[in-house]
Amino acid sequence: MRLLRLAVLSLLGFAACGWADDRVAYAPVPKDAPVVLPRDHGAHPNFKTEWWYVTGWLQTKGGPVGFQVTFFRSRLPFDDGNPSRFAARQVVVGHVALADPVVGHLEQGQRLAREGFGLAEAATGDTDVVFGDWRLVRDKEGSFTARAGTARFTLDLHLRPTQPALLQGDRGYSRKGPGQDEASAYFSMPHLAVTGRLTRGARTETIRGEAWLDREWSSNLLNPRSVGWDWAGLNMDDGSAVTVFRVRDAQGHPVWAGGSVRGADGTLTLLGPGDVAFAPRRRWHSPRTGADYPVETTVSVTTPAGTKHFELRPLMDDQEFDTRRTGGPVYWEGAVEVDGGRGYLELVGYGGKVNF
């Protein structure tokens, strides 16, 4: 799952402060098979928060680079019935980042706006998220087109599914904590075949690669005890896909953990809190924020077939992403590789508790 709530969450953290008559009643995630495709590729405006999270590896002439194109939608906790087209009901956030070891740190761009005017909007029914000239849209064949960039680079990507969607948890109902209703609707699309163009300055090159799309929506996600979380999604060369996550408390102990392993043959194994363990091997100290991120971590996954250890190694150490400008936290979101696979690792809450 993608626990990153960003601006959205910090905006939503004050749910209680809306006036009683204006307060929005968020829809809870239904326990029984909350994900129905293809309908659920579209947005879910009645839920508190939602994201489209694309991460992956690209092969460039200069070697491998990691990339991230992310859109968040968030319903504000109050609604005074203002008929204005500007009335702030939904907020859209966009993030884009490129991890190139030659550069040594993330090149990133971020946007935040209230939904409206077709300038920042997430359509229902099918994936069509737009934010100015940034866009993520799903076509009739089921492939995605992603476009985002900054003044330094632009990504123009075509993402073709090679496997069916992976419904996390119980047919898409993914628990996130011990509490009642601490859950999300969650599905992933691993092993997306990437083709497209990467423009840097005046240079445009054709690139190929492999990506991972996470789709998740919820109205009640985190346990109050939690201060951060870790997540990883790995596209294995044999066609299998590994998803792991854990939510940590102030002492670093897991509040909850989970994930899944889907084999190349399509057999899905769900992971419970006892099946996932994170063991840091090496930490990287951020000179900007002073946070110490366990960028080299061994993830142990226990399935009926036995326990497997994945030694995660970062593409580069500095993949810290400061999203405070768009209301999010400072966190580490980076390309990692393991023996026989590649993916992305997300480390949140290492520079102090994430301010919800």
Place this chain on the structure above:
Amino acid sequence: MARPASLSVAHRWLLWSEWRAYPGRALAAVLAIALGVALGFAVHLVNASALGEFDKAMHSVSGSADLEIRSANAFGFDEMLYPRVARLPGLDVSPVVALSALVDDKIQVSLEGVDVLRAGGMGQGASDGGAEGLADFLSGRSVYLSAAALSAAGRKVGDSMTLGANGHAIQVRIAGTLPSRANTNAVTMDIAAAQWRFGMLGRLQRLEIRLAPGIGTAGAMRMIRAVLPPDAIVTDTASEAARNDGLSAAYRVNLDMLALIALLTGGFLVYSAQSLSVARRRAQFALLRVLGMQRKKVLGQVLTEASVLGVVGAGAGVALGLGLASLALNLLGGDLGGGYFHGNAPQLVFAPWAAAIFGLLGVGAAVLGSMVPALAASRILPALAIKNAGDAVDPRVRARPWRAVVCLVGALLASLLPAVGGIALFGYVAMALLLAGGVMLMPWLARALVSPLRHVPLRHVPFRLATARLWGAPSQASVALAGIVASTALTVAMAVMVTSFRGSVERWLGDVLQADVYLIAEGGRGGFDAATLERMRKVPGVAWLGVLKETPLQFDARRPAVTLLARTLTGPGGHLALMGSRITVPAGATAVWVSEPASRIYHWKPGDTLTLPLPGSPKARVAGVWRDYARQHGAIVMDEGTYARLTGDRSRTSVSVLLAPGANSDTVVAGLRSAVGPGGGGVTVSRPQDIRRQALEAFDRSFLITYLLEGIAVCVGLAGVAATIGAQVLSRIREFGMLRHVGALRGDLVRMLLIEGALLGLVGGIAGVALGVAMSQVLIHVVNPQSFHWTMDTLLPWPLLGWVIAGLAVATSGTALVVGRSVLSADAVRAVREDW
């Protein structure tokens, strides 16, 4: 080696002896230059300081936007323009709702509804209240106030207050301050809340645009213009500055011209003083040349003398100007009472370049004033000059006016040329040429005016002597006359212009103020709504009630907005006084009447069709032109019913009432106030006589600086006349001795000097008044229409003109008399002996 050294000693000796002998003259010359430089520099400094303040204010308002799309009217443009512009490549667009609002029903503020959620919007400001504050802000329950507005309202952060705009009022909490707009009265709230709470749904007043790197302003403007509706305009920061600059450019140029005129008058004074000094010392110079001094050295001597006087005078003038400017800024404000700028007096900004330029102009005036007569003197053979102390011009040679005529013709041609960049440059050139031509014409004119007197068969010896002298020595007389004519002409030109302007304004006020009582809704109140107006109509004693709505309309991005006046045009108080031709607009078409400035600025003529930048971009026909002195940037009158139909706006900013016969105005006013609402607050009641008085007071205040400069010009002129006459009389001591020897009595000579002085004053006065009236016509028909886009009817201030001529005659004859008496008391025999 000894020779140059001895010469320099001679130089110094000559200089010192001259100044020791006549310290008053040196002082007068220094004073004249100082005064001219001081006035010019002071006016310039005040302008520069005021403009600097203006630029600063503009900068803090416009923030960091590169371009701005703004609504051409107060209703705003359709908000769907926002996505159209935002989709253009390379633009970062922030939408803004801008309204004029009232805090607690009393403090005028500018209200901006902004999208706080946009990264790079006002962001920081609203987020320091935390997430909770953001929720309040987004729902419009809290607002941010500038520090200035906060202190004006007497509130603190956390207080509740009433915020009223566009006829709606809501209670809001003050969430914090706006650091970026500390010095203006500003309120910021969420854009959606502003639209909803203040009746602006679907409308925006502004789009602020930042350009991505590599996007040029011109290209972006072109791109935007392609999608821009007629009721919105796009401006860049530069044209914004130009627009505000245009606001006062004409006024500033006018003031600078006045400053130069003061300098010019000082220059003439220096000229006459120096040329007399040179003329008086012609024999001395001739002696020096006979003794072996070269012509060049003599000229160098005069040049040195003039330069020293000029530098001392200019230095004193710059210092004096600095003092004057700071005094004027504190007493009159940055516009010298013109009413263009509001708020605090600006900081005085010292301008070294301007100081240098005005200083150099002062030195130049001194040098020119001295060198012209010195060159003339140096052309005379030393042998002749050493003997003849009188006018070197042969009286039988006729004065030739052709050079003067060229100047006058040039003036006529210049006055026909159009304005340059909104400034009546050629108008001023015409005035300068008129002045130069008039002064050059003086020898000829003096002869022409005096020659009939020579044929008067009067056997009065002093009269005949006086006329003979004035006729015979015209160039010397014209030196004295130059200063008189120049200062008189300038004074008269200004006086005629101001009198004409004031008279026209008075007449116009009479036309405009037809009602008995005026009620004006204060800004932010949203005006009077339809129900209030209906209640007011029913107040007993109201015979007729006319309404008015004033709202700005922007036709041109580079110009200030035109005022749209939607008013009642029927009934006894609804008459609109038109000037020039008018047409009847066909039924069904919308008729508008444009003010004279609007007609001149935008070249609108009766019969033209305009597209009004109102919602829906309606077309209208110009039915006529009306005179207006109130709105320099133009105004358009439209029937209020038509306006209501076009815009749906039913609120009106003011009401004019005609009383029924016998109705008590106080009772009716009380009734009208209570019809407005409980307490009748937010309303100003005026009566036509008050408005008239206030208007004329404002007029006089804005011309205060003109009156001041006029007074100074008169004083400088009279001082110059006295100095000139005095010097001339002093230099004629031998002539008086000779006359005494041939039998003239002392009394005869006194009478001769009296008549001479009076004639000189009269001739100078008449010529000056004539020249001044001619110059005033340039001011009235060229400078004013080109700078301010309005015309006026010439009104001559006859009593003043009479007093100027009489005053000059008295001053000249009086000076001649006083100096003459002291000269004549000396021994006549000794006087003749001076003739070596």
